[in-house]
Amino acid sequence: MRVAILGSGNGGTAAAFEWAQAGHEVSLWDFEEFGENIAAIAASGHIEGRVKFEGTAPVRYAGHDLARAVDGADLVLVVGPAYAHEALGEALRGHLSTEAAYCMLPSGCNGAVVLKKALGLDLLDDTYVIGETGTLPYGCRLVEPGVVRVTTRVLDGLFVAALPSTRTDELLAKLQVVWPQAEAAANVLQTTLQNGNPVLHPAIMLLNAARIENTGGDFLFYTEGVTPATARLMQAIDDERIALGEAIGVRIVPDPELGVRQGYLSEATWLKGYNQGIGFAKSQAPKTLDFRYLTEDVPHGLVFISELARQFGVPTPAVDAVIQLASIVLDTDFRAQGRRLPADPGFADLTPDQVRAL
Missing domain, CATH: 1.10.1040.10 (N-(1-d-carboxylethyl)-l-norvaline Dehydrogenase; domain 2)
Incomplete structure (x- = not known):
């Protein structure tokens, strides 16, 4: 699959490493003000993993051109703190595709709702597959630009829901390609409240x-x-x-x-x-x-x-x-x-x- 990851912090970099190492084409994007990690990855062409993740994983594109990052994507992971959800959604406006699934990772409480509002979509609009997870799949930290340390990888209980929930199975199927531990939640209120x-x-x-x-x-x-x-x-x-x-x-x-x-x-x-x-x-x-x-x-x-x-x-x-x-x-x-x-x-x-x- 072609995977775009929006957000180059701890979780976004860990996700980019795992999906790339699993053989998928990965792009990593962030706002220009968060450029240090992006620049290091763009210069080397890969992400280095440590502890639970080992070695390097190639990245197709790392930069600040969102159109290039999401071009042809089958899956878009929106990874960032709760206070960035609205800005990430506004940036993504005009770049949606019915061929892709979009997942807020993690919900951070109400994340998929905030994302859809920022995208200018009605909450029950099912044109696009949009949802969230209850948590990040990792305990992780950036050691230095381009290097991520993953001390824990979630083994089970990665809850997933789409909004509306009629499209949860489609989102789940794409996430389970690399995260087989993902499982369907009843709805986004369950994923939201499950965030610990x-x-x-x-x-x-x-x-x-x-x-x-x-x-x-x-x-x-x-x-x-x-x-x-x-x-x-x-x-x-x-x-x-x-x-x-x-x-x-x-x-x-x-x-x-x-x-x-x-x-x-x-x-x-x-x-x-x-x-x-x-x-x-x-x-x-x-x-x-x-x-x-x-x-x-x-x-x-x-x-x-x-x-x-x-x-x-x-x-x-x-x-x-x-x-x-x-x-x-x-x-x-x-x-x-x-x-x-x-x-x-x-x-x-x-x-x-x-x-x-x-």
Whole structure:
């Protein structure tokens, strides 16, 4: 297949390596302001992989010409943080093809909805195959430009849904060419809520706030940052997320259970599962509180969960407390800037039964 990957960060570079090494023609694109990694790959003609990925993988094109990157693509992976989804969608306008499938990787909460709105499409328009995954398939970091280290590759539980879900099977078939661990979710609300980052990151950040500020993040985020108190807060958030899924009519897998399936955890527990997790053992803490574990996961994850739960009549005291604390700590009104289901086509006015039916 010909595969275009939009976004040259950690996840995008890892995906480009794996699809290229599997024998597919890969293009990697990004905005000009994110040019360092792109330039290194363009100069060498390949990506170097380390740890779980080894060797080099050739890249057909790496650059800032989007038309060239997506030309003839069978699959387009849109890989970036939640706050980049709208910009990526706007850039992609005018470049869609009915021959390609488009996947937001990962959802980051509501990603496929944001993408379709940015593309100027009605959410139920099924002209194009557009969807999302619940998570990245990797734990990965760029070591240097053109070199990606993948410490964990998701073994199971990579949930996928298209919007509308009638086209999920088409998207899934293309993703399973390289990711056989991908499986169909009921719909994009399931993939969105299954994203575990908002459950884990903000709780650990806030309960280690003084340590982060005093040491500049000089500790292991999960190994040392997850204590009994942190574990209880993460579990309380997860319980509320699971209750919201039940109200919507989808099963959300508890994060420790999913972590074992995916290969991050050796046991499905909240304390030892994370502070002794095989996939998290060397994860360094952020140097500052002004980091995407709060600035992305609170407004684009927890606020989305809270607002949707309010519509469904599901109480979320733990989620709401973390949103409020994060807003105070970073002097930012995260609820005001948070992600919600769009007012158009009137999601806010729908009853729970109508949302489920839609």
